Amino acid sequence: MQNETTLKFIDPHIHMTSRTTDDYEAMRKAGIVAIIEPAFWLGQPRTEVGSFKDYFSSLVGWERFRSKQFGIKHYCTIGLNSKEANNERLAEEVMNLLPRYVMKEGVVAIGEIGYDDQTKAEDKYFRLQIELAKEAKLPIMVHTPHRDKKRGTTRSMDVLEEMNANPKMCVIDHNNEETVKEVLDRGYWAAFTIYPHTKMGNERMVEILKQYGPERIIVDSSADWGISDPLAVPKTASLMLQRGIPLAHIQKVCYQNALDAYGQSGQMNENDWIDSKGVDAGELYEGNSVLRGQRPDASENLTIQ
Amino acid sequence: MDKINQFLQSILTTNQVQPESLAWIEEKVEEIKRDFRPNNFFMTFSAASRFFGHQSIQLTQEQQAQMNTFDKQISIQRWKMSQVARIFLLLQIPQDDENTFVEVLRQLWDTADMEEAAALYTALPLLPFPEAFVQQTIEGLRTNIVPVFDAIALHNPYPAQYLPEAAWNQLYLKAAFMGRRIYHIVGIEKRANAQLASTISDFVHERWAAGRTVPPDMWMATPQYLNAPLLKDVKKLFKSNKAIERATAILICQESKLPAAKKILANFGNSTEIMESQETSWEIISNNWYAMYQTM
Numbered sequence: 102m103q104n105e106t107t108l109k110f111i112d113p114h115i116h117m118t119s120r121t122t123d124d125y126e127a128m129r130k131a132g133i134v135a136i137i138e139p140a141f142w143l144g145q146p147r148t149e150v151g152s153f154k155d156y157f158s159s160l161v162g163w164e165r166f167r168s169k170q171f172g173i174k175h176y177c178t179i180g181l182n183s184k185e186a187n188n189e190r191l192a193e194e195v196m197n198l199l200p201r202y203v204m205k206e207g208v209v210a211i212g213e214i215g216y217d218d219q220t221k222a223e224d225k226y227f228r229l230q231i232e233l234a235k236e237a238k239l240p241i242m243v244h245t246p247h248r249d250k251k252r253g254t255t256r257s258m259d260v261l262e263e264m265n266a267n268p269k270m271c272v273i274d275h276n277n278e279e280t281v282k283e284v285l286d287r288g289y290w291a292a293f294t295i296y297p298h299t300k301m302g303n304e305r306m307v308e309i310l311k312q313y314g315p316e317r318i319i320v321d322s323s324a325d326w327g328i329s330d331p332l333a334v335p336k337t338a339s340l341m342l343q344r345g346i347p348l349a350h351i352q353k354v355c356y357q358n359a360l361d362a363y364g365q366s367g368q369m370n371e372n373d374w375i376d377s378k379g380v381d382a383g384e385l386y387e388g389n390s391v392l393r394g395q396r397p398d399a400s401e402n403l404t405i406q
Numbered sequence: 407m408d409k410i411n412q413f414l415q416s417i418l419t420t421n422q423v424q425p426e427s428l429a430w431i432e433e434k435v436e437e438i439k440r441d442f443r444p445n446n447f448f449m450t451f452s453a454a455s456r457f458f459g460h461q462s463i464q465l466t467q468e469q470q471a472q473m474n475t476f477d478k479q480i481s482i483q484r485w486k487m488s489q490v491a492r493i494f495l496l497l498q499i500p501q502d503d504e505n506t507f508v509e510v511l512r513q514l515w516d517t518a519d520m521e522e523a524a525a526l527y528t529a530l531p532l533l534p535f536p537e538a539f540v541q542q543t544i545e546g547l548r549t550n551i552v553p554v555f556d557a558i559a560l561h562n563p564y565p566a567q568y569l570p571e572a573a574w575n576q577l578y579l580k581a582a583f584m585g586r587r588i589y590h591i592v593g594i595e596k597r598a599n600a601q602l603a604s605t606i607s608d609f610v611h612e613r614w615a616a617g618r619t620v621p622p623d624m625w626m627a628t629p630q631y632l633n634a635p636l637l638k639d640v641k642k643l644f645k646s647n648k649a650i651e652r653a654t655a656i657l658i659c660q661e662s663k664l665p666a667a668k669k670i671l672a673n674f675g676n677s678t679e680i681m682e683s684q685e686t687s688w689e690i691i692s693n694n695w696y697a698m699y700q701t702m
C-alpha cells in the first residue's frame with residue numbers, strides 16, 4: 102500500500118513539446134514518473150505533410166530523450182487531430198504516414214482524435230483512425246469538443262460503437278459533470294482535464310470522485326502552449342487528500358487507471374520506471390514525491406475545462 | 407555476407423528468445439524474400455522491438471570464436487537483442503539494386519525513433535553501398551541524443567573508413583564535448599591529422615582555462631602531429647601533480663616518431679615512471695581515468 106510520501110503520478114495527457122525544462126524538473130519533483138504526450142494541434146496550422154512527419158518523429162525521438170534526462174518516462178499517442186482533419190488534401194497524406202508510426206515503441210494509443218467542429222471531414226478521419234487503431238490493436242484517446250461538448254461526446258461514443266471499438270480500449274477525454282455519467286455507463290474510461298484559474302474546478306474533480314468513485318476515472322493536465330499547469334495531477338491529488346478521499350482512490354485516478362488503460366497497448370509497463378528492487382529509476386536523478394518535499398499548494402487555482 | 411547473416415540469426419536463437427519471437431522473425435524473413443514491400447518492411451522494422459528487447463546479448467564460446475573471423479572492429483558483442491534483430495532484418499532487404507536499397511534505408515532513417523536510429527547507425531559497417539550513407543552519417547552526428555551519437559561515434563568502424571576529414575574531426579571533438587570516451591572511437595591512429603591535433607590543443611586550453619581536467623584519451627590523436635603549442639602542452643602534462651597526466655605525457659612521447667618528442671621524454675621523464683609506462687597504453691590510462699573521475 103502506498104502512503105503519502107511515496108505517491109507516484111502519471112500525467113496521461115500533456116504536450117511537453119510546448120513546455121520548458123523547468124516544467125520537467127518541477128514535474129519530477131512533484132512525483133510524476135511517466136507521461137503520455139498525445140499528437141495534437143500546434144496552434145499554427147501545418148501546411149505540409151513533412152511537418153507532421155517531423156512532429157511525430159520528435160514525439161518518439163527527441164522529446165522522449167529530453168524527458169528521460171529528467172527521470173520521467175515518456176510515451177506518446179499518434180494521430181491526426183480533429184482540427185487539421187479539415188484540411189482534406191493534407192489529411193489524406195497524413196493518413197498515409199500514420200502506419201509508419203503506430204507500431205513504434207512507446208506509442209500507447211491512436212490519438213487524440215475525435216471532433217472539434219463536428220464537420221464531415223472530421224467524421225471521416227475519426228472513423229478511418231478508429232479502423233487503424235483496431236488493426237494495430239491500440240487503445241484510442243478521444244478528444245471531445247469544447248463547444249457543444251455533450252452532444253459531441255455522445256456522438257463520439259456512438260461512432261466508436263458503430264465501428265465496433267471496444268469501450269475498454271477507449272479513453273474519452275476532457276469530461277465534465279455533464280458528460281461523465283454517460284461515458285462511465287457506456288463502459289469507457291473517463292478522463293478529466295484540470296485547467297488552472299477558477300478555484301472551483303479542482304474542487305469539482307473532488308466532488309466527481311466522491312459521487313462516482315475511482316473506477317475508470319483518469320485525471321490529466323493537458324498542459325500545452327496555452328495557460329495550463331503541468332502539475333495539475335499532483336496538485337489535484339493533494340487536494341483530494343485534504344478533502345478526505347482515500348489514498349487508494351487517489352492512486353487509481355492519478356496513476357493506476359491510466360496505466361491500465363494505456364498499458365493495453367503492450368507498450369507501457371511499470372517496469373519501465375520501477376526496477377526489480379522497486380526503486381523508481383527517476384529517484385536516482387533527483388528528489389521524489391512532491392508530497393514529501395515541497396507540498397504542492399492545493400489551494401492553487403485549478404479547474405476542469 | 408551470408409556468414410554474418412547466419413551469425414546474427416544464431417545469436418537470436420542462443421539468447422533464449424521466446425519461440426513466438428523466433429517464429430515472427432522467420433515469417434518476416436520469408437515475407438521479405440517472397441515479396442519485398444517497403445511499407446511492410448517499415449512496420450516490421452519498428453515492430454521488432456516488441457519481440458526482441460533492449461537487453462544486452464550473450465555470446466556462446468563458439469560465437470566468440472566466430473567473431474574473430476569477422477572484422478574485429480565490429481563490436482557485435484556490444485549490441486542489444488533488438489539491434490541484432492533489426493540489423494538482421496536490414497540485411498534481408500534485396501541488394502540487387504543500389505537505388506532501391508538506399509531509398510529504403512533513407513526512409514527508415516527519416517522516421518526512426520531513438521532506438522531505431524541507433525540500430526541503423528550501428529548497422530553501417532555491415533551495409534552494402536557504404537559510400538551512399540556518408541551524408542546521413544554526417545547528419546546523424548549533429549544529434550544531441552546520446553545513444554544515437556554513440557551508435558555512430560563509438561565502437562563503430564564506419565566513420566574512420568568513410569567520413570571525410572572535416573566530418574571525422576567533428577566527430578572526435580563532439581565526442582569530447584558530450585563527455586563520451588574518446589578511447590572507444592575506432593581508428594584514431596589511422597585518421598589522426600594535423601588539423602585535428604591543433605584543434606585538440608585549443609580544446610584543452612579552453613578546458614584548462616575553465617579549471618577543468620581533460621580526459622587523457624583526448625590526446626590520442628596527437629602523437630604524430632605535435633606542433634609547437636602541443637609540445638608546450640605535453641611539457642605542462644609532464645609537470646602535472648597528477649600521476650595519470652604525467653603517464654599520459656610519457657605515452658604521447660613514446661608513441662610519437664618526432665625527435666622533439668623524444669627530446670622532451672629524455673628531459674622530463676622520471677625514470678621509474680617511464681619504466682612503469684612501458685606497460686601502459688591508452689586503454690589502461692583511459693580506464694584508470696574514468697574509474698577515478700567518472701562513473702560511466
Ligand SMILES: [Zn+2]
Nearest residue numbers: 139141213323
Ligand atoms: Zn491535448
